[in-house]
Amino acid sequence: MALTTGELAQLRDNADDWLSDTCTIQTATNAVDAMGGVTVTFANTYTGVYCRIDPDTSRGAESVRNFTQEGKALYLGSFKYDQTIAVTDRVVHSGQTYEVLQIITDNTWGTLNLARLVRID
Numbered sequence: 001m002a003l004t005t006g007e008l009a010q011l012r013d014n015a016d017d018w019l020s021d022t023c024t025i026q027t028a029t030n031a032v033d034a035m036g037g038v039t040v041t042f043a044n045t046y047t048g049v050y051c052r053i054d055p056d057t058s059r060g061a062e063s064v065r066n067f068t069q070e071g072k073a074l075y076l077g078s079f080k081y082d083q084t085i086a087v088t089d090r091v092v093h094s095g096q097t098y099e100v101l102q103i104i105t106d107n108t109w110g111t112l113n114l115a116r117l118v119r120i121d
Contacts, residue, residue, distance in 0.1 A: 008111075012081050015111040019050040019078060023093040025085055042090055052078040053093045056116060074101070075117040083113050091117060 003011070026042035033039050056074040075098060077091055085091075091098045098117035 011111050016050065016080055018112075019052050019080065021051055021053070021093060022048050023051040023053070023077075023091050025049055025083075026090040026092060027086075028088045028090075044092075046084065049083060050080055051091070051093065053091070053098070053117065054078075072118050075119065077115040077117045079113040079115070081110050081113055085113060085115055090120070091115070 024044050025046040027045040029041050029043060031039050031041065054076050056076040058076075077085075077093075077098065077100075079085060085100060085103065087100050087103060089100045091100065097120045099120055100115050101118055102116040104114035104116065
């Protein structure tokens with residue numbers, strides 16, 4: 001059974017109530033330095049973003065980054081359904097910075113935008 005536009009809007013509105021915090025989404029910019037290397041900087045592109053950051057218990061406690069196995073805890077970031085976020089971004093929440101590892105796009109009805117995160121030490 002398909003949802004009507006009004007029903008989907010109500011589900012998204014209800015899901016927004018679950019986003020109890022705010023965070024900042026930083027986007028990356030690449031610049032070539034004097035030696036020809038690439039320097040990556042991050043800018044606070046989206047501030048005051050409604051979000052929720054929780055431990056991700058669905059995949060265990062390890063993530064694969066840079067082709068090495070690291071014992072790092074994963075987190076699940078939840079954002080409004082229409083919030084822009086990408087795997088090149090960072091999320092700053094309560095003084096902690098997280099890298100975006102994956103955008104989860106297979107959630108039913110798209111009531112929230114979900115991202116798998118890892119905290120940067």
